[in-house]
Amino acid sequence: MSASFGQTALLIFTRTPDQEAASKTFDLNTGQIGNQAIARRLIRQTIATARRTQLPLFLYYDKPNPSEPFGEHLAQAFESVFAKGYSKVIAIGNDCPELSPSLLLEASSRLSEQKIVLGPASDGGVYLIGIQQNTYQRQAFIDLPWETPHLQAGWKEYLPTSPLDLFWLEAFSDLDNAADFKALLARLPQWNLLKKQLLSILASFHIALAFDTWIFPSVSSNSLSPLRGPPCC
DSSP: OOOOTTOEEEEEEEOOHHHHHHHOOSOTTSHHHHHHHHHHHHHHHHHHHHHTTTSOEEEEEOOOOTTSOHHHHHHHHHHHHHTTTOSEEEEEOSSOTTOOHHHHHHHHHHHTTSSEEEEEBTTSSEEEEEEEGGGOOHHHHHTSOTTSTTHHHHHHHHSTTOGGGEEEOOOBOOOOSHHHHHHHHHHSOTTOHHHHHHHHHHHHHHHHHHHHHHHSOOOOGGGOOOOOOOOOO
8 A cells, every 4th residue: 555645544553353452461261262252352442443433554563572662563553564665654453442543533633733643641641642753763663652651641741842833532440350351341332332342252251151150150269178099000
């Protein structure tokens, strides 16, 4: 896909559902498979929302490496889209399902006027990063305090001489743990399709758990006999 001069692209930066479930616990009772199903649904929700903007869209699956900083992985993702000819890139993750196409389009519009557009998360991080290529500074970007409550403050230092070039969008909560996920379900209205689908996932695993418990009831450890191996031949 060739980019027109000045065009803005959307970038979804995410881990795979397996990696996401290994890093986060959305529900304590569904196990790894259930959390993978939740992560998969959140990723699909993000893709569907982004597509509705009709902006050029790129999906970047990160490959976590403990020896490399998070900022370097995100920098590589931004650079891969800049290299395709886009002069403005807006990146989002999968952890803010309340994002709307209209908010993403507002970010795109603001990025035509401001050098950086950010979506502040309630925990001190950001759920959206929009940046013009001529403002992007690789090492300063990598050195931002990623995955900490100080990220918003760090961005204020990114352009210390031009504070007016940074625009803040509406604040949202993102999903980092089971408490965040429970709060999301409580906030979403009953008619919301995503809420219905997430509740359906939870119900399917909770029913399976109840069935297993009924078929294989737990036995007090005090009544268990020592395990013995099979007799020798």
